[in-house]
Amino acid sequence: MTTTLRTDQSHLSRIAVQMTSGGRGILAADESIKTMSARLEGEGIAASATSRRDYRELLLTAAGLSESVSGIILCDETFGQQLADGRDFPTAASQLGILPGIKVDTGTKPLPGQACALITEGLDGLGDRLASYAERGAAFAKWRAVFDVNTVTPYGARANGHALARYAALCQDHGIVPIVEPEVLCNGDHDLAASERASRMALGSLFDELDQAGVDLTGIVLKPNFVTPGLDATPVAATTVAATTFNVLRATVPAAVPGIAFLSGGHRTADVCAFLHELHEIPDRPWDVTFSFGRALVSAALHTWAGSPANVRAAQDVLLANCAEAASAAR
Secondary structure (H helix, E strand, O other): OHHHHHHOOOHHHHHHHHOOOOOOOEEEEEOOOOHHHHHHHOOOOOOHHHHHHHHHHHHHOOOOHHHHEEEEEEEEHHHHEEEOOOOOOOHHHHOOOOEEEEOOOOOEEEEEOOOOOEEHHHOHHHHHHHHHHHOOOOOOEEEEEEEEOOOOOOOHHHHHHHHHHHHHHHHHOOEEEEEEEEEEEOOOOOOOOHHHHHHHHHHHHHHHHHOOOOOHHHHHHHOOOOOOOOOOOOOOOOOHHHHHHHHHHHOOOOOOOOOEEEEOOOOOOOHHHHHHHHOOOOOOOOEEEEEEOOOHHHHHHHHHHHHOOOHHHHHHHHHHHHHHHHHOOOO
């Protein structure tokens, strides 16, 4: 394994800043083949490699997307596909002013001895895969760990934090900025305090492990959840979400981290934009804050498209409007 690029931390830091500053965010378009196929079929679209490609091409080629989006996360299938004009997706993204990224974890499995807790897999052979992705133009990568408020334990948080740290160190060895994503799920009826406890545990363990692994924090992007009650619980004001989220981050995330790009986690677009706006308004933040939304930005576009070439422009207009709304919350 080559580590020559690891020494150029200024390269990683510049990319991390580019991903999270200036009010632009990161578009998550990295659903697995299974998940993307299910979403297509839910809209009455026959699932195939071609329909998945056409949908991701629709997103990437929306005119002016780079005004609000700095990077796009792709899955392995899309990363290796070509647009209708023959360009591969990483090349087209770069030419459109958008950094190409790649999801590299292989999903979750039950964590032995930990009830219903999960562990994210994908470390086997990761160095070779990262070398290939870097050669093909990947600027950044993403690895998602998943925590349930009701089952998270110190051991589970530590195990997932350790995997995230090993992944992040490997990314930096290959000149790729790692997005580290410790997601505390918002499914359920838990209250705000339960989400806060779980988020503190997940983030605290993560940064302990990143430190022990020698990861340079100036060359990473953190992708956490907003700290909210469960989706089935009584909601709280956006100002409360922002204040609670900031308090958790301030207690766990070092100032060396250049930027934090929040996931949407199933919340409505208007809600996560309101959370982000209120958090952005908090003074004396040591990190830039922006978005890395998926469903909140693209669900309406997928519904509008419905698999018809005649609807591509209308679907892109919906996507651009959602991205502009999210970007405005981060400016």
